[in-house]
Amino acid sequence: MVRDLVAANPLVEMVRSSAWEPPKGEVLEEVGPEILAELKKEVRLGREGISQAILTAVQKVTPEYGIEVIDVRVKRLNYVESVREKVYVRMISERKRIAARFRSEGEGRSAEILGNMEKELREIRSGAYRKVQEIRGKGDATATRVYGGAYGRDPEFYAFSRTLESLKESQNKNSVLVLTTNSDYYRYLKEAQPSSPRARR
Numbered sequence: 720m721v722r723d724l725v726a727a728n729p730l731v732e733m734v735r736s737s738a739w740e741p742p743k744g745e746v747l748e749e750v751g752p753e754i755l756a757e758l759k760k761e762v763r764l765g766r767e768g769i770s771q772a773i774l775t776a777v778q779k780v781t782p783e784y785g786i787e788v789i790d791v792r793v794k795r796l797n798y799v800e801s802v803r804e805k806v807y808v809r810m811i812s813e814r815k816r817i818a819a820r821f822r823s824e825g826e827g828r829s830a831e832i833l834g835n836m837e838k839e840l841r842e843i844r845s846g847a848y849r850k851v852q853e854i855r856g857k858g859d860a861t862a863t864r865v866y867g868g869a870y871g872r873d874p875e876f877y878a879f880s881r882t883l884e885s886l887k888e889s890q891n892k893n894s895v896l897v898l899t900t901n902s903d904y905y906r907y908l909k910e911a912q913p914s915s916p917r918a919r920r
């Protein structure tokens with residue numbers, strides 16, 4: 720009798736006693752649509768109503784056995800083995816689905832962060848390169864202006880200075896310099912003469 724009354728009602732009727740509302744601030748995004756629909760089902764009798772129906776039915780038959788039933792309370796509901804396994808499989812499947820969704824969202828967020836970081840790095844590198852080129856351009860312009868001024872004041876000294884600079888840039892500490900007597904380098908060394916007693920000291 721008790722089993723028939725319980726089996727005649729959806730499980731949600733035995734679990735709840737009234738209409739269900741999500742707790743304030745509760746997030747239900749991870750709950751599957753089937754479970755959410757089950758939670759939102761309207762309760763006709765509820766746990767208390769079914770308990771009362773069981774009590775009424777039992778009180779009709781127990782007096783003939785000399786038994787008076789005062790109250791009935793549902794302590795626990797057990798699934799049969801086959802149903803229990805299906806419930807466990809469903810629970811595991813639901814947890815896996817939620818975990819997969821969280822992993823997917825995490826991977827998407829990770830890709831977004833990495834993409835933004837790469838974009839920022841490109842912008843930083845581009846700005847730094849542009850700044851370097853601007854500084855280099857200003858330096859070249861200044862050098863050209865200085866060289867031009869030096870050439871205008873003393874063309875011979877300018878040629879001498881540029882010759883020494885090219886010599887410095889083309890050599891390193893392991894270089895061996897071989898000069899012919901008609902080379903510009905040798906000419907400047909040969910023609911270099913002290914112009915005053917102070918210079919000779």
